[in-house]
Each structure stands twice: as C-alpha cells, then as structure tokens.
Amino acid sequence: MIVDDILSRLLYRDALVLVIDKPAGLPVHPGPKGGETLTRHLDALRFGLPRRPEAAHRLDRDTSGCLALGRHAKALARLNALFAQGRAEKTYWALVEGGPAEETGEIDLPLMRRSDDPRSWWMKTDPAGDPSLTRWRVMGRDPASGRTWLALNPVTGRTHQLRVHCAAMGWPILGDPIYGTAPRHGGPGLHLHARTLGLPLYPKKPTITVEAPAPGHMREGLAACGLAPL
Template identity: 45%
Template structure:
C-alpha cells in the first residue's frame, strides 16, 4: 500500500455555510435537461442533518420541480452541473455518464511548478477509512483511476501552476488526490493541502469549466463552458 500523505498539517475545519441563494446561474435549458453553474461551498445533493439540506438540486427544483440529479460536484468545487428533466431523461443521461460518453474538463491552480507540460496520472484510489471522506492512492484495493493534465500557465513568482484536468474515470476526490500524488496540492484544499497551500486561497481552486455530451434525445453533441472565477 502506498504511504498516505502526512495529514498532521490538515487542520482547516470544514463547516457548511452555503452561499446565499441569488437565483440560478442557468447556462442551458431545454425539455430534456438543464445545465447550471454550481457555486463553491454548496452541496450538489442534500447531506446528513437538517443543516445540510440546502443544496443545488433543491435550489434547481424550486424553479424546475421535475429536475433530477445525474452527477455531482464536490461541495468545494464550482462549475457546470447537469440535471435531467424527469425520470426518463435521468436514466438516459445516467447511461451516458456510465458509458463515458461525457467529456469533462476542469481548471485548477496547484502549489508548485509542474515539470511536464502535459501527462496522464494512472493511480488507483480507495477510501482512506480512518480519515473519511478523504481518499488515498492504494495499489492493494484501490479502483483504477486516470486523469490527464495540461499546464495552462506557470507563475514563477508565486510558485504556482494553472492546470487543465480531464478525468478519464470519475472517482471521489480523484483530481485532488492525483495532483497531491504528484506533489502539487490544489490551493485552498481543506482536505489535502498543507498549511501553506491552504493559506494561499480562501476556497478550493477547482472549477468544472467545460462539459460535452450527446443530447439524450437528438444525439447531437452539446458543449458548454464556464470561466473559472479565479
């Protein structure tokens, strides 16, 4: 089993304080689906406890009561999120995600300067049970996990790299753990960052910036983009 990163510096408490509901940032809508920009700090679906019921799907359902979840983003991640309009479309869209017909691209800022301009990370991931919900690289019981990365810019003065990330698989916390495994934690990450990387940003600098899929009714390839707010 691969040694786990030292968690002794990870001390930022994760408190649920969702942003105020300012209305939906609606990117696209038709009779089959809708796409919204999820703000950072908001759960995709309800969590455990009465204090974690405010979430993206509930906010969407206030305007579109038939909307159903298809996939999720971590609470700390912002960006593009797809919802189905009705159960039939939920089934159809879920199949597209399961069959890896959906292309996703994220933008992140990480600590340090990546040596290679691009590459692929192929490291199996498993739950880090003593430190849930954290995940970890584990060659004994981890599930196959792959991420492609491409450097967008290097800030030599700050010692930071802006990187585009394309997940081939969709494991929990995959992008965050894979970048940590390269020695480059994402800035503002309360789970995987060290004290320095956490202090460099007030939020996790990870944004779902592009999403593409075949329309569940017409088969036409649809594309949506969202500029990172950092």
C-alpha cells in the same frame, strides 16, 4: 443563495437537460449535518414541468462549475448512462501549488477509501484500489507564486480523484484543506472548477458543450497564470 441566483446560473436548457454553474461551497445533496443545499432550490428550475430536475452526477461541495440536471426520469436515466459509461466529456480548471515540469501528461494511480467507514469520503492512492486515470495539460504558470494553472480531464470518475491525484504528484490544488496545505477553516477556498461539460446526448446531433465562467475566488490566480481578462 437565493432563487434569483440559481436562475442566473443557468448555462444551458433543452427538453431533457439543464446545465447550471454550481457555486463553490454549496453541497448538491443534504449531508448528515444538514444545512443549505442546491437541492432546496431546484424547484425554481422546473420551467413548467411537474417535478424539479435532479443532478445527474456529483460535484464536491467546494468545486464550482458545470453541473448537469435531468429534467425528468427518462432524461435522468439517459444522463446517468452517459456518466456511467464515461462518455461525458469533462474538463476542470485547477490552480495547483508548484506544478509539473512537463506540459502534458497523465496520472494513473488507483484510489480507495482511507477507512472502512462508509460515511467517509476521504481517499488515498493504493495499488489495491480502483483504477483511476487523469489526463492533464498546463494552461499557464505564475513564476512569482510558483503556481500552475492546469486543465484536468478525469477519464474515470472516482471520489476526490483530481484532488488526490494532484496531491500525490506533489502539486496539491490550492485551497484544499484535506489533501493540500490549506487550513481547515479560513482558507482561500478550493481552486477547482468544472470548466467544460460535453454531453453526447442526442445520436444525430452534435455534442452539447457548455462552459462555466471562472469563479471569482480563482480569477486573480488564473490571471497571474495568463488567463485573459473577462
């Protein structure tokens, strides 16, 4: 990833917040193994301010789409409060293997870590876990492959919530090597995209609503499910 690329991925900008289209495969923050991260490129998004913006919420490394950045400390605090209070409106697109028989529904399954290791991000459903709720809606189906295009709205924001919830229902997200059937290496890539982000950031103004275009690795599958050509 190069600086020119991150500038081209800017979807929204005002005095407090930036929203970018994060590419799949790029972690936001450095991990224990090091490597390329989004954070390394955020200086290109200062736009005259003394400090680079910071991510106000999480997106998994392999998830693409809308990521909100606070442009300074006060802005970041306001954004963090929106996400902590569940006021940010998030819609994800996913291609899943198989799919529900119904057209709409919700998944209400508590989640907890698979192990006591604080470094582990792998999750599981467990009645003793944290309450976790996902609402879903069928956007289209591909009879040839048996796959389904879902719009997912996480009411809570647990780690890997959408991936675990879909897998627990018997329709894992395509390309998921942890909770689905994809190989650990050389798979099709996780077909999960943060499509829309709504931020009620200003009390007397409409909600900021931003959309990120479908990523390249998902377009063929989405088209097979009925997404109109770009």
